[in-house]
Amino acid sequence: MVSSQTLKMKTLLVLFIGVFAMHESVTAHHCGIGWTSFEKNCYYFSTSAVNFKDAMVACDKLGSSLLLIENSREEKWIDLQCRLRECLHGVWLGLSDVQREGYMVAISDRRTPSYVNWIKGEPNNRAGIEHCAMYWTAHRGWNDSPCSTKINFACTKK
Numbered sequence: 001m002v003s004s005q006t007l008k009m010k011t012l013l014v015l016f017i018g019v020f021a022m023h024e025s026v027t028a029h030h031c032g033i034g035w036t037s038f039e040k041n042c043y044y045f046s047t048s049a050v051n052f053k054d055a056m057v058a059c060d061k062l063g064s065s066l067l068l069i070e071n072s073r074e075e076k077w078i079d080l081q082c083r084l085r086e087c088l089h090g091v092w093l094g095l096s097d098v099q100r101e102g103y104m105v106a107i108s109d110r111r112t113p114s115y116v117n118w119i120k121g122e123p124n125n126r127a128g129i130e131h132c133a134m135y136w137t138a139h140r141g142w143n144d145s146p147c148s149t150k151i152n153f154a155c156t157k158k
């Protein structure tokens, strides 16, 4: 036999959990469904590997830009995400030297990045065809790669 007091308590508890869950989902999704937040930024991680241009277009369609890592904190977080998610190889970075060989600039504003973490010996423009930058999870650093390579990507809203 359930007393009306117990029923009231149960109703309150269900209500409380409901409100809490709603609040949680709003907090988690302030970046939008499918997005993850870190510090004040929002990130979207692709579930498939595509070439550099397709990654750029995909981020643009989502009202965002291809990832640009701006400090080591952000880089460590990206690295962790890549290890937790499907992007084990790495992700594209919004940097290219396609306009002027040897000058890696942000595709968004053509500026030289203030933070870089090239792997030793990179960017090496191997075979003269590497013009797009990527974060390489296995080496925990950046590499220039042919833009036609298919790898995962991350978009950011900053």
Ligand SMILES: [Ca+2]
Pocket: 097, 098, 101, 102, 125, 129, 130, 131, 132, 144
């Ligand atoms: Ca190059």
Ligand SMILES: [Ca+2]
Pocket: 122, 123, 124, 125, 126, 130, 143, 144, 145
């Ligand atoms: Ca390279």
